[in-house]
Amino acid sequence: MKSLPQISDAEFEVMNIIWKYAPTNTNDIVERLSKDKDWSPKTIQTMLFRLEKKGVITHEKESRVFVYSPLIKKEAYIELEGNTFINRFFDGALSQMVLNYLNRNELTTEEINDLQAILDKKRKK
Known part of the structure; x- marks a missing residue:
């Protein structure tokens, strides 16, 4: 870019x-x-x-x-x-950023389901 x-x-x-x-x-x-x-x-x-x-x-x-x-x-x-x-x-590592966030914050069931849906959609591509 x-x-x-x-x-x-x-x-x-x-x-x-x-x-x-x-x-x-x-x-x-x-x-x-x-x-x-x-x-x-x-x-x-x-x-x-x-x-x-x-x-x-x-x-x-x-x-x-x-x-x-x-x-x-x-x-x-x-x-x-x-x-x-x-x-x-995070040295370019998205997974490290996500793990850092998840370790410091509680997610609602709805947020977890939304994230899972995003990951499932990405996996299918």
């Missing part, structure tokens, strides 16, 4: 809004983020500028507002970040 730029946790929250509602304008992004975050509009605009500079979003000017769209798919970014995490903390 090609290399994608690193984005911060805060930038990822902005990206989630853009991925979910694109194309979306600055005012809508600020309004949606203001519901959960105590960020000023200037802070959000700075993050939008950084994301555009990193090449993960683009904008068009419509009337007096910027309308943003993603240049990368959320799934591609999550796949890259997941692989980076596994490589960094």
